[in-house]
Amino acid sequence: MAMLEQALVFDGSQGPLVGILARPVTDCRAAVLIVAGQPQTRVGAHRMFTDLARELAAQGVASLRFDVGGWGDSPGEALAFERSDRDIAAAASVLRTALPGAPRLWLWGLCDGASAAVLALPAVRAAGVTPDAVCLVNPWVRTEASLAAAMVKTYYLKRLMQGEFWARLLTGRIPIANLVHEPLRHLRARFGRGKPGGSGGAARTRGGASAAGEGGAAETMSAAGTVGATDALPAQATAATAAEASAGPDLPEQLLVQLSAYRGAVYTVLSGNDLTAAETDALMSRDKRWRKRLDRKGAILRVPGADHTFSDPDHWAAVIRWVGEKARG
Structure with a gap:
């Protein structure tokens, strides 16, 4: 037409x-x-x-x-x-x-x-x-709770099944402290025991990954790489703070x-x-x-x-x- x-x-x-x-x-x-x-x-x-x-x-x-x-x-x-x-x-x-x-x-x-x-x-x-x-x-x-629920449900088990993840872990490119910290933070938020947090947290890419990404020295067990490379950071994500919990x-x-x-x-x-x-x-x-x-x-x-x-x-x-x-x- x-x-x-x-x-x-x-x-x-x-x-x-x-x-x-x-x-x-x-x-x-x-x-x-x-x-x-x-x-x-x-x-x-x-x-x-x-x-x-x-x-x-x-x-x-x-x-x-x-x-x-x-x-x-x-x-x-x-x-x-x-x-x-x-x-x-x-x-x-x-x-x-x-x-x-x-x-x-x-x-x-x-x-x-x-x-x-x-x-x-x-x-x-x-x-x-x-x-x-x-x-x-x-x-x-x-919200912090929605991110946590999605990460727990859809990401962590899938990540554990990837050979690439274990290769990074065994070669020291994923610090053990970071490996434990990120899943624990999301689990606490998922079940309502974490501290109040903003909708985007600190400098995350869309999908919830830290700014360092999977190639960074401080890699976490994050969601980097699970979304398209063309995705852009929503304007509000970097400005979100704990005020979300008390601002209505x-x-x-x-x-x-x-x-x-x-x-x-x-x-x-x-x-x-x-x-x-x-x-x-x-x-x-x-x-x-x-x-x-x-x-x-x-x-x-x-x-x-x-x-x-x-x-x-x-x-x-x-x-x-x-x-x-x-x-x-």
């Missing part, structure tokens, strides 16, 4: 926002607002958002991908994802008015982009737009408040080889409210073996097909 792409500049919370509207030449059956996680831009890791927009247009689904203020080509101060609600609302309003016939409108986001889209729902409604659906792709729901509802509670008040459809996409996705699974396992809201028939797509940004083309193609089918239907 033929498609058109159009550059748009529209008003955001800090000044002009830059976006790209992609739409089919013929009738548009639905529209998707693509919310980029930070510090990613409207292009996405390995051009994934560009591919998403063009493939959706080929399926008869329009989309708008844009840079929030302070990122990419949109000027302003680079703010945390929780503060992008007004820009998301502005983009939703522009997408609604740019297409004739008021097609079904989705909010779609990856990682903290997904969480930003949920937190922006009140601002989107205030702008006169009621989304028909929200699609959360490996949503960012991290944590991020999962804030998200659940909005999802509970929202009456549209909620779809979720989870990678099979991604710690962020595993944290969402762990959250659903221990909190029946999350299970009730997300785990409905046909509402979750699981992509076995996929990394955080679906860098395998076949994995990403499967996601695009599924999103297109749901949006059109």
Whole structure:
């Protein structure tokens, strides 16, 4: 199906926002607002958002991908994802008015982009737009407890079965103290006996690994290497502190408040080889409210073996097909 792409500049919370509207030449059956996680831009890791927009247009689904203020080509101060609600609302309003016939409108986001889209729902409604659906792709729901639960459930036993890990241990490249410290810290947090901690801890890469990584001298039994190399550090991860425990509802509670008040459809996409996705699974396992809201028939797509940004083309193609089918239907 033929498609058109159009550059748009529209008003955001800090000044002009830059976006790209992609739409089919013929009738548009639905529209998707693509919310980029930070510090990613409207292009996405390995051009994934560009591919998403063009493939959706080929399926008869329009989309708008844009840079929030302070990122990419949109000027302003680079703010945390929780503060992008007004820009998301502005983009939703522009997408609604740019297409004739008021097609079904989705909010779609990856990682903290997904969480930003949920937190922006009140601002989107205030702008006169009621989304028909929200699609959360490996949503960012991290707390110290969620990270610990995911690490205990999905990582440590798997790591112990890897010959490469034992080779590093036996050659002294993994200090015994670090080997014990990291699993013990996560076990204590998993069962509620650890000290309160922030959502990201100190300078972790996405997936929870320490900044040293697996090649560093102070290697721990961490999750480094379990996610794609294209993944970027969420802007909020390095700033998280113990204040999370005393600053009111944590991020999962804030998200659940909005999802509970929202009456549209909620779809979720989870990678099979991604710690962020595993944290969402762990959250659903221990909190029946999350299970009730997300785990409905046909509402979750699981992509076995996929990394955080679906860098395998076949994995990403499967996601695009599924999103297109749901949006059109």
